[in-house]
Amino acid sequence: MSLDSAPAAQEPDIPTAHAAPPGLLDLFLAFARMSLAGFGGVLVFARRAIVEQHRWMSADEFNETFALCHFLPGPNIVNLSMVFGSKLRGIAGGIAAFAGLLLPPTLIMTVLAIVYARFGDLDVLRRSLAGISCAAVGLLIAVVFRMITPLLKRMDPVALILMLGVFLAIGVLRLPLPTVLLVAIPVSIAVTYFLRRKVAA
């Protein structure tokens, strides 16, 4: 890790170059900035800021960290802030990044909640929000399509059945999430394990 502090950014095309470890305030501000830039998902901005702009991590390190956070439960980007901050500056760094990511948008959201509680019944606002909701559902459907495509291409029947099963249990039958996952996760892991052994054998 390169420790020469100031001019690290002046050597543009060294992908593995690291800048000096940032201070806690730097972490807080960097995550606050990417969070506030992140309309409809913070990940893209997080990647850009961490890997390209500040060079606190190489692209591979970022991918590994993200994979870990994606596989653990909870909001991925929030997990990422904690793991990432703590890799650079210990637990205090984790908390600084976590707070930077969440504090500003939570304050904005609280203000919006107050506005909505006061004016949510206004017809103009109701109509606009109805239109935004329709678009938001469309965006979600697009994400689902994008994620299903690789499963369809691989014609992976087991994955498709599991996916459909969870969809029906949660979306149609409206069963509680913990119940469904306590069944689905062990089944899916067992099936994946045996299929991989068969492929390997």
Added chain:
Amino acid sequence: MNAENPIWALVATFGLMSLFAVGGAAAAVPEMHRIAVEVHHWMTEKQFTDAYAIAQLSPGPNVLIVTLIGYAVAGIPGALAATLAMCLPTALLAYYVSRLLNRPSQSRWPGLIQAALVPLSIGLMAASALILAQSTDRTIVAVLLTAMVAVVASVSRINPLWLLLAGGLLGFAGIV
């Protein structure tokens, strides 16, 4: 359950839910809907979809729909309690696990578990879409708008914010 203290109910609800949120915030939307609308009647159907729309439109992680749910239950303390309960436990879990896995591991279990979770989280997100669509897409125009956004967002790399704003404008104009 904890009718006497709504803050505690929020903390217990979202703290537990976060541990089951495989695949992130969008995958937890059905459970948020089930608990906030069907079980506790914290919000109406319309308020819930509005909250989803506001959370999508605002900057920051999409998980912050819980801030809006928390506010609806118990004002500003509720908003903060719900947000922390949803975000802090799993972030600490991630911190400890990342320390355990500090070396690049030879184990194939993380990869295997991740592969096993992918179809489940897609199923959960599809369920989110269905549940939200059932309450927003009540007219043919609304269904058409949702379908068009889905197609445009699938085939192009347009910033989602523009599509949300377009939906808002159509709603504002009274078309949807």
